[in-house]
Amino acid sequence: MSVDKAELCGSLLTWLQTFHVPSPCASPQDLSSGLAVAYVLNQIDPSWFNEAWLQGISEDPGPNWKLKVSNLKMVLRSLVEYSQDVLAHPVSEDHLPDVSLIGEFSDPAELGKLLQLVLGCAISCEKKQDHIQRIMTLEESVQHVVMEAIQELMTKDTPDSLSPETYGNFDSQSRRYYFLSEEAEEGDELRQRCLDLERQLMLLSEEKQSLAQENAGLRERMGRPEGEGTPGLTAKKLLLLQSQLEQLQEENFRLESGREDERLRCAELEREVAELQHRNQALTSLAQEAQALKDEMDELRQSSERAGQLEATLTSCRRRLGELRELRRQVRQLEERNAGHAERTRQLEDELRRAGSLRAQLEAQRRQVQELQGQRQEEAMKAEKWLFECRNLEEKYESVTKEKERLLAERDSLREANEELRCAQLQPRGLTQADPSLDPTSPPVDNLAAEILPAELRETLLRLQLENKRLCRQEAADRERQEELQRHLEDANRARHGLETQHRLNQQQLSELRAQVEDLQKALQEQGGKTEDSILLKRKLEEHLQKLHEADLELQRKREYIEELEPPTDSSTARRIEELQHNLQKKDADLRAMEERYRRYVDKARMVMQTMEPKQRPAAGAPPELHSLRTQLRERDVRIRHLEMDFEKSRSQREQEEKLLISAWYNMGMALQQRAGEERAPAHAQSFLAQQRLATNSRRGPLGRLASLNLRPTDKH
Numbered sequence: 001m002s003v004d005k006a007e008l009c010g011s012l013l014t015w016l017q018t019f020h021v022p023s024p025c026a027s028p029q030d031l032s033s034g035l036a037v038a039y040v041l042n043q044i045d046p047s048w049f050n051e052a053w054l055q056g057i058s059e060d061p062g063p064n065w066k067l068k069v070s071n072l073k074m075v076l077r078s079l080v081e082y083s084q085d086v087l088a089h090p091v092s093e094d095h096l097p098d099v100s101l102i103g104e105f106s107d108p109a110e111l112g113k114l115l116q117l118v119l120g121c122a123i124s125c126e127k128k129q130d131h132i133q134r135i136m137t138l139e140e141s142v143q144h145v146v147m148e149a150i151q152e153l154m155t156k157d158t159p160d161s162l163s164p165e166t167y168g169n170f171d172s173q174s175r176r177y178y179f180l181s182e183e184a185e186e187g188d189e190l191r192q193r194c195l196d197l198e199r200q201l202m203l204l205s206e207e208k209q210s211l212a213q214e215n216a217g218l219r220e221r222m223g224r225p226e227g228e229g230t231p232g233l234t235a236k237k238l239l240l241l242q243s244q245l246e247q248l249q250e251e252n253f254r255l256e257s258g259r260e261d262e263r264l265r266c267a268e269l270e271r272e273v274a275e276l277q278h279r280n281q282a283l284t285s286l287a288q289e290a291q292a293l294k295d296e297m298d299e300l301r302q303s304s305e306r307a308g309q310l311e312a313t314l315t316s317c318r319r320r321l322g323e324l325r326e327l328r329r330q331v332r333q334l335e336e337r338n339a340g341h342a343e344r345t346r347q348l349e350d351e352l353r354r355a356g357s358l359r360a361q362l363e364a365q366r367r368q369v370q371e372l373q374g375q376r377q378e379e380a381m382k383a384e385k386w387l388f389e390c391r392n393l394e395e396k397y398e399s400v401t402k403e404k405e406r407l408l409a410e411r412d413s414l415r416e417a418n419e420e421l422r423c424a425q426l427q428p429r430g431l432t433q434a435d436p437s438l439d440p441t442s443p444p445v446d447n448l449a450a451e452i453l454p455a456e457l458r459e460t461l462l463r464l465q466l467e468n469k470r471l472c473r474q475e476a477a478d479r480e481r482q483e484e485l486q487r488h489l490e491d492a493n494r495a496r497h498g499l500e501t502q503h504r505l506n507q508q509q510l511s512e513l514r515a516q517v518e519d520l521q522k523a524l525q526e527q528g529g530k531t532e533d534s535i536l537l538k539r540k541l542e543e544h545l546q547k548l549h550e551a552d553l554e555l556q557r558k559r560e561y562i563e564e565l566e567p568p569t570d571s572s573t574a575r576r577i578e579e580l581q582h583n584l585q586k587k588d589a590d591l592r593a594m595e596e597r598y599r600r601y602v603d604k605a606r607m608v609m610q611t612m613e614p615k616q617r618p619a620a621g622a623p624p625e626l627h628s629l630r631t632q633l634r635e636r637d638v639r640i641r642h643l644e645m646d647f648e649k650s651r652s653q654r655e656q657e658e659k660l661l662i663s664a665w666y667n668m669g670m671a672l673q674q675r676a677g678e679e680r681a682p683a684h685a686q687s688f689l690a691q692q693r694l695a696t697n698s699r700r701g702p703l704g705r706l707a708s709l710n711l712r713p714t715d716k717h
Helices: 005-019 035-044 051-055 065-085 099-105 108-124 128-136 140-155 172-223 231-424 426-434 443-452 455-526 531-564 574-611 624-680 688-716
Strands: none
Touching (some): 005 108, 005 140, 035 051, 035 065, 065 099, 099 108, 108 128, 172 231
């Protein structure tokens, strides 16, 4: 018996509303998009219809029915695959809905087919017990329609799917209802089939009567003589009609025999229905008895559980009673031990009062030692600072000494050049003594010399002057850059030296802290029996370990800072940096020697500080090494001031020599210009006396140079 799909759609809509999906599912229009059905399938089996599959469903297709049809096709495809692969129940063609009608018109019949497939998945999945219980909570009419839909699915599946295992997992009430609905539906189907066969029989009898009438008419026509048509054609038609008549008679006989069989079968089925109803009544009474037995079993089970709990409580009470006896015995022992501890506590309090005065004295001495250590570190830092300043002054002194030597050498060379220029000027002076008209100092002669001076020589002089100025500026810029680099290097060395000093002090403090930690550990081992002293020593040990860790961190930070203070390499200052690094290596060697000497001083100072008492400390007394360093610094300052004064004098002397050199070059250029002008003059423009003077000057040229060479030693003296 087929279920009305429209009525089935309404009942299954009521069933769908029990899933509480986010999308509305109150009408066929709400289900036409396929989104609500997808959410229901996700709740039925989340492992197959997972979130990734849900994301493939369009959430809001709107009025676009093609998008709705696409969603419904995806849902139907997943349903068929789930039934075949997971449930092993292939879906027949009759149960497949037309998703186009659902998406475009929201057809209730096709939607009922789709919801019937969803119902089949729900009652066959792993959570079918939950879904069956949910169906049992619906109204009785809705339950009846849902059961009919389930029965229709079961009857149209393969015979294997109707095995007893299909009904094995239902509870007793749903199973009983399932059998009853199955028997009633089977009787209805048989009645319907009988009615269909009777209807077919009536149709066949009517067709038989019509064929008999037609046969009679044809026989009458055959009996009448006809002028038209051939006898052979009529005979053929007659034979054909006779064969058809025989077939119809056979079919009629077969249908009559089938009708009798169906009547017998219907009577047998009616008897079976009566037997099944009687059996159903018996099973109902048995089910009621089974339910009563089940309730009794539940009560007995609860009673047994309660008896077990009471037995466990009794066992725990017995165990606690034994523990109580043991606790009383332990309490007596603890009271005896407590009396002994009280006596021991009184003794320890007496010792603690005696140790209070000693602890106060120890704290005072510890503070004094810390103050002395701080003073020692300050003095060490000052000594390192003065040593570093002393080394810087020594370096400055060496650089000033080298500069002075260079200036002296340059002064000697300039003096020699000046003497050569003076000797070169003797020849023009001899000419002026012989003939006053050739005196270059006279204004007409100067103007004439400037006019006669060759252009090449004038350009050479100008180029030399410009080159001299450029070289002076470049030398000043290089000197400033060198001084700036020297300052940066001194700052870096000073910072590095200070950090290394701090590093050494931290190392010393670290070694002292480690020694204190070892002493505290030994004292802790010796005082293992005393609880209060051990706690105090542990606290002190933790404090010293914390200080040790902080000192290590500070040392690591200062090492990183020293690495950052290393001067960066530059292509323009690579040579200077190499020289400075070489000087730094020398200074490091000096620093190591100074560190060794400082360590000896510190050891001596520690010995002195250990022997001296706080009340007998001198009011003001600096170590003799500091006095000697201060005197050395004062002497170095005096020497530096003297060197600066010598440097100023040498600089002024150098400026004067440069001025003399420029004037000598100028005089020599004028003389050469005058000589070149006289040599270019035509011979006919000179008088006899002028020609004789030129010859005399040419003969005196080598002699004048020899005289200038002979006069150089006298000028030096």
